[in-house]
Amino acid sequence: xARILVVDDEIGIRELLSxxxxxxxxxxxxxxxxxxxxxxxLRARPDLVLLDIWMPDTDGVSLLKxxxxxxxxxxxxxxxxxxxxxxxxxxxxxIGAVDFLEKPITLQKLLKTVAAGLARxxxxxxxxxxxxxxxxxxxxxxxxxxxxxxxxxxxxxxxPEPNHSLLGSISLDQxxxxxxxxxxxxxxxxxxxxxxxxxxxxxxxxGLERTHLYRKLKQLGIESSRKKNLAS
Numbered sequence: 001x002a003r004i005l006v007v008d009d010e011i012g013i014r015e016l017l018s019x020x021x022x023x024x025x026x027x028x029x030x031x032x033x034x035x036x037x038x039x040x041x042l043r044a045r046p047d048l049v050l051l052d053i054w055m056p057d058t059d060g061v062s063l064l065k066x067x068x069x070x071x072x073x074x075x076x077x078x079x080x081x082x083x084x085x086x087x088x089x090x091x092x093x094x095i096g097a098v099d100f101l102e103k104p105i106t107l108q109k110l111l112k113t114v115a116a117g118l119a120r121x122x123x124x125x126x127x128x129x130x131x132x133x134x135x136x137x138x139x140x141x142x143x144x145x146x147x148x149x150x151x152x153x154x155x156x157x158x159x160p161e162p163n164h165s166l167l168g169s170i171s172l173d174q175x176x177x178x179x180x181x182x183x184x185x186x187x188x189x190x191x192x193x194x195x196x197x198x199x200x201x202x203x204x205x206x207g208l209e210r211t212h213l214y215r216k217l218k219q220l221g222i223e224s225s226r227k228k229n230l231a232s
Contacts, residue, residue: 002047002118003027007037007063008080009055013103015212017050020110022212029207034058041067046075048117050101053081053088061088064095076117080105185220192222 004026006017011032018028029046031037034057040046053060060079067073079092082103089100098117101109170182188206195201203210 001025001027003029003044004114005029005031005037005040005046005049007031007034007049007055007060008052009033010052011211013052015209017105017110018209018212019215020107021114022208024111027207030209034060034063037063038066041072048114049075049077050114051077051079051097053079053084053092061092061095064092064097068096076120078113078117181220184216185222188217188220189222 004021006014006021006028007030008014008017009032014030014032018030022028029040029044031040033055037049037051041049051060051064058066060081064073064077064079067077073096076098077096078099078101079089079097080101080103081088084100084102092100098120099113101113170179170186172179188202191202191205195205199210199213203213206213208216
Protein backbone atom coordinates (compact mmCIF):
# COMPACT_ATOMS: atom_id res chain seq x y z
CA UNK A 1 0.00 0.00 0.00
CA ALA A 2 1.36 3.42 -0.95
CA ARG A 3 0.44 7.05 -0.37
CA ILE A 4 -0.23 8.63 -3.77
CA LEU A 5 -0.80 12.32 -4.47
CA VAL A 6 -2.95 13.03 -7.54
CA VAL A 7 -2.62 16.59 -8.87
CA ASP A 8 -5.06 17.61 -11.61
CA ASP A 9 -7.33 20.63 -12.06
CA GLU A 10 -10.14 18.50 -13.57
CA ILE A 11 -12.33 17.06 -10.82
CA GLY A 12 -13.52 14.18 -13.02
CA ILE A 13 -9.97 12.97 -13.61
CA ARG A 14 -9.05 13.36 -9.94
CA GLU A 15 -12.04 11.32 -8.83
CA LEU A 16 -11.52 8.61 -11.45
CA LEU A 17 -7.83 8.13 -10.66
CA SER A 18 -8.57 8.28 -6.94
CA UNK A 19 -11.25 5.61 -7.21
CA UNK A 20 -9.10 3.25 -9.26
CA UNK A 21 -6.02 3.59 -7.06
CA UNK A 22 -8.05 3.44 -3.85
CA UNK A 23 -9.56 0.15 -4.99
CA UNK A 24 -6.01 -1.11 -5.51
CA UNK A 25 -5.37 -0.53 -1.80
CA UNK A 26 -3.49 2.78 -1.95
CA UNK A 27 -4.04 5.85 0.22
CA UNK A 28 -4.93 8.79 -2.00
CA UNK A 29 -4.53 12.52 -1.48
CA UNK A 30 -5.92 14.96 -4.04
CA UNK A 31 -4.85 18.44 -5.15
CA UNK A 32 -6.48 20.58 -7.82
CA UNK A 33 -3.60 23.03 -8.31
CA UNK A 34 0.07 23.62 -7.53
CA UNK A 35 -0.67 25.45 -4.28
CA UNK A 36 -2.55 22.47 -2.86
CA UNK A 37 0.14 20.12 -4.18
CA UNK A 38 2.86 22.11 -2.38
CA UNK A 39 0.90 21.96 0.87
CA UNK A 40 0.29 18.22 0.50
CA UNK A 41 3.98 17.60 -0.26
CA LEU A 42 5.11 19.51 2.84
CA ARG A 43 2.45 17.92 5.04
CA ALA A 44 3.56 14.36 4.30
CA ARG A 45 5.89 13.19 1.55
CA PRO A 46 3.89 10.93 -0.79
CA ASP A 47 5.32 7.68 -2.11
CA LEU A 48 4.39 8.74 -5.64
CA VAL A 49 2.89 11.78 -7.39
CA LEU A 50 0.69 11.85 -10.48
CA LEU A 51 1.16 15.41 -11.75
CA ASP A 52 -0.82 17.08 -14.51
CA ILE A 53 1.20 19.37 -16.78
CA TRP A 54 -1.44 21.96 -17.66
CA MET A 55 -2.86 23.69 -14.57
CA PRO A 56 -4.22 27.22 -14.11
CA ASP A 57 -1.87 28.62 -11.45
CA THR A 58 1.48 26.90 -11.98
CA ASP A 59 2.04 24.25 -14.64
CA GLY A 60 3.28 20.82 -13.66
CA VAL A 61 6.71 21.19 -15.24
CA SER A 62 7.34 24.41 -13.28
CA LEU A 63 6.26 22.71 -10.07
CA LEU A 64 8.56 19.79 -10.87
CA LYS A 65 11.46 22.25 -11.33
CA UNK A 66 10.56 23.94 -8.06
CA UNK A 67 10.60 20.68 -6.11
CA UNK A 68 13.86 19.68 -7.75
CA UNK A 69 15.59 22.99 -6.94
CA UNK A 70 14.40 22.84 -3.32
CA UNK A 71 15.55 19.27 -2.79
CA UNK A 72 11.94 18.05 -2.46
CA UNK A 73 11.97 15.71 -5.44
CA UNK A 74 12.68 12.62 -3.33
CA UNK A 75 9.64 10.69 -4.58
CA UNK A 76 8.80 9.36 -8.06
CA UNK A 77 6.70 11.77 -10.13
CA UNK A 78 4.68 10.67 -13.15
CA UNK A 79 3.56 13.49 -15.45
CA UNK A 80 0.12 13.49 -17.12
CA UNK A 81 -1.21 15.46 -20.07
CA UNK A 82 -3.49 15.26 -23.05
CA UNK A 83 -1.79 18.03 -24.98
CA UNK A 84 1.91 17.88 -24.13
CA UNK A 85 4.52 17.72 -26.89
CA UNK A 86 7.40 15.28 -27.03
CA UNK A 87 9.73 18.12 -26.03
CA UNK A 88 7.68 18.75 -22.89
CA UNK A 89 7.80 15.09 -21.93
CA UNK A 90 11.55 14.97 -22.51
CA UNK A 91 12.07 18.12 -20.44
CA UNK A 92 10.02 16.69 -17.56
CA UNK A 93 12.07 13.49 -17.66
CA UNK A 94 15.30 15.49 -17.67
CA ILE A 95 14.16 17.42 -14.58
CA GLY A 96 13.35 14.24 -12.70
CA ALA A 97 9.98 12.78 -13.72
CA VAL A 98 10.12 8.99 -13.89
CA ASP A 99 7.44 8.53 -16.56
CA PHE A 100 4.71 10.19 -18.61
CA LEU A 101 1.03 9.26 -19.05
CA GLU A 102 -0.88 10.57 -22.05
CA LYS A 103 -4.58 11.28 -21.57
CA PRO A 104 -6.99 9.61 -21.93
CA ILE A 105 -5.29 7.16 -19.57
CA THR A 106 -6.23 3.50 -19.87
CA LEU A 107 -6.67 1.41 -16.73
CA GLN A 108 -3.95 -1.06 -17.70
CA LYS A 109 -1.47 1.70 -18.51
CA LEU A 110 -2.20 3.55 -15.26
CA LEU A 111 -1.72 0.52 -13.03
CA LYS A 112 1.40 -0.63 -14.88
CA THR A 113 3.02 2.82 -14.75
CA VAL A 114 2.17 3.36 -11.08
CA ALA A 115 3.54 -0.08 -10.14
CA ALA A 116 6.76 0.64 -12.04
CA GLY A 117 7.07 4.06 -10.40
CA LEU A 118 6.63 2.63 -6.90
CA ALA A 119 9.25 -0.03 -7.61
CA ARG A 120 11.89 2.55 -8.52
CA UNK A 121 14.51 3.39 -5.89
CA UNK A 122 14.37 6.98 -4.63
CA UNK A 123 17.08 9.02 -2.98
CA UNK A 124 16.45 10.46 0.49
CA UNK A 125 19.55 12.33 1.54
CA UNK A 126 22.40 9.83 1.40
CA UNK A 127 20.12 6.79 1.52
CA UNK A 128 18.48 4.92 -1.33
CA UNK A 129 15.23 3.10 -0.67
CA UNK A 130 12.01 2.13 -2.41
CA UNK A 131 8.93 4.30 -2.71
CA UNK A 132 6.78 1.63 -1.07
CA UNK A 133 8.61 1.88 2.28
CA UNK A 134 9.20 -1.90 2.58
CA UNK A 135 10.13 -1.79 6.29
CA UNK A 136 6.58 -0.81 7.18
CA UNK A 137 5.12 -3.50 4.94
CA UNK A 138 7.36 -6.20 6.35
CA UNK A 139 6.44 -5.23 9.90
CA UNK A 140 2.77 -5.59 9.02
CA UNK A 141 3.30 -8.96 7.37
CA UNK A 142 5.18 -10.20 10.42
CA UNK A 143 2.33 -8.98 12.64
CA UNK A 144 4.80 -6.84 14.61
CA UNK A 145 3.99 -3.37 15.99
CA UNK A 146 5.50 -0.49 14.02
CA UNK A 147 8.07 1.59 15.88
CA UNK A 148 7.99 5.33 15.24
CA UNK A 149 10.69 7.86 15.95
CA UNK A 150 8.34 9.76 18.26
CA UNK A 151 6.40 7.72 20.86
CA UNK A 152 4.39 10.79 21.87
CA UNK A 153 3.24 11.36 18.31
CA UNK A 154 2.41 7.67 17.92
CA UNK A 155 0.11 7.74 20.94
CA UNK A 156 -1.63 10.89 19.71
CA UNK A 157 -2.16 9.38 16.27
CA UNK A 158 -3.90 6.23 17.49
CA UNK A 159 -6.13 7.66 20.24
CA PRO A 160 -8.95 6.93 20.51
CA GLU A 161 -8.53 3.44 19.08
CA PRO A 162 -11.20 1.73 16.97
CA ASN A 163 -13.01 -1.28 18.30
CA HIS A 164 -10.54 -4.08 17.52
CA SER A 165 -13.10 -6.73 18.51
CA LEU A 166 -15.09 -5.65 15.46
CA LEU A 167 -12.03 -5.99 13.24
CA GLY A 168 -11.54 -9.49 14.59
CA SER A 169 -15.03 -10.42 13.43
CA ILE A 170 -14.02 -10.24 9.79
CA SER A 171 -13.81 -13.71 8.32
CA LEU A 172 -10.62 -14.47 6.44
CA ASP A 173 -12.29 -17.42 4.70
CA GLN A 174 -13.91 -15.24 2.05
CA UNK A 175 -12.86 -13.45 -1.14
CA UNK A 176 -10.54 -10.48 -0.63
CA UNK A 177 -13.06 -7.98 -2.01
CA UNK A 178 -15.74 -9.13 0.46
CA UNK A 179 -13.33 -8.95 3.40
CA UNK A 180 -12.20 -5.50 2.30
CA UNK A 181 -15.81 -4.32 2.07
CA UNK A 182 -16.41 -5.50 5.64
CA UNK A 183 -13.31 -3.68 6.87
CA UNK A 184 -14.25 -0.49 5.00
CA UNK A 185 -17.76 -0.63 6.46
CA UNK A 186 -16.33 -0.83 9.99
CA UNK A 187 -13.75 1.85 9.17
CA UNK A 188 -16.25 4.40 7.85
CA UNK A 189 -18.84 3.68 10.55
CA UNK A 190 -16.10 4.29 13.14
CA UNK A 191 -15.19 7.67 11.65
CA UNK A 192 -18.83 8.67 11.15
CA UNK A 193 -19.53 7.99 14.82
CA UNK A 194 -16.33 9.69 15.94
CA UNK A 195 -17.07 12.84 13.92
CA UNK A 196 -20.80 12.89 14.76
CA UNK A 197 -21.66 12.16 11.11
CA UNK A 198 -20.06 15.39 9.87
CA UNK A 199 -19.22 14.58 6.26
CA UNK A 200 -16.76 17.47 6.12
CA UNK A 201 -14.72 16.15 9.05
CA UNK A 202 -14.99 12.52 7.90
CA UNK A 203 -13.77 13.62 4.47
CA UNK A 204 -10.76 15.31 6.07
CA UNK A 205 -10.00 12.35 8.35
CA UNK A 206 -10.22 9.71 5.62
CA GLY A 207 -8.55 11.77 2.88
CA LEU A 208 -11.46 11.32 0.46
CA GLU A 209 -13.24 14.08 -1.42
CA ARG A 210 -16.86 14.42 -0.33
CA THR A 211 -18.24 13.17 -3.66
CA HIS A 212 -16.04 10.07 -3.45
CA LEU A 213 -16.97 9.62 0.21
CA TYR A 214 -20.71 9.76 -0.54
CA ARG A 215 -20.25 7.21 -3.33
CA LYS A 216 -18.21 4.91 -1.10
CA LEU A 217 -20.78 5.01 1.73
CA LYS A 218 -23.59 4.24 -0.69
CA GLN A 219 -21.59 1.36 -2.15
CA LEU A 220 -21.05 -0.07 1.34
CA GLY A 221 -24.73 0.18 2.24
CA ILE A 222 -24.34 2.82 4.98
CA GLU A 223 -25.91 5.69 3.08
CA SER A 224 -28.67 6.01 5.71
CA SER A 225 -26.09 6.70 8.40
CA ARG A 226 -25.04 10.00 6.88
CA LYS A 227 -28.65 11.06 6.45
CA LYS A 228 -29.20 10.94 10.20
CA ASN A 229 -27.10 14.04 10.72
CA LEU A 230 -26.87 17.07 8.47
CA ALA A 231 -24.26 18.89 10.53
CA SER A 232 -21.77 18.68 7.68
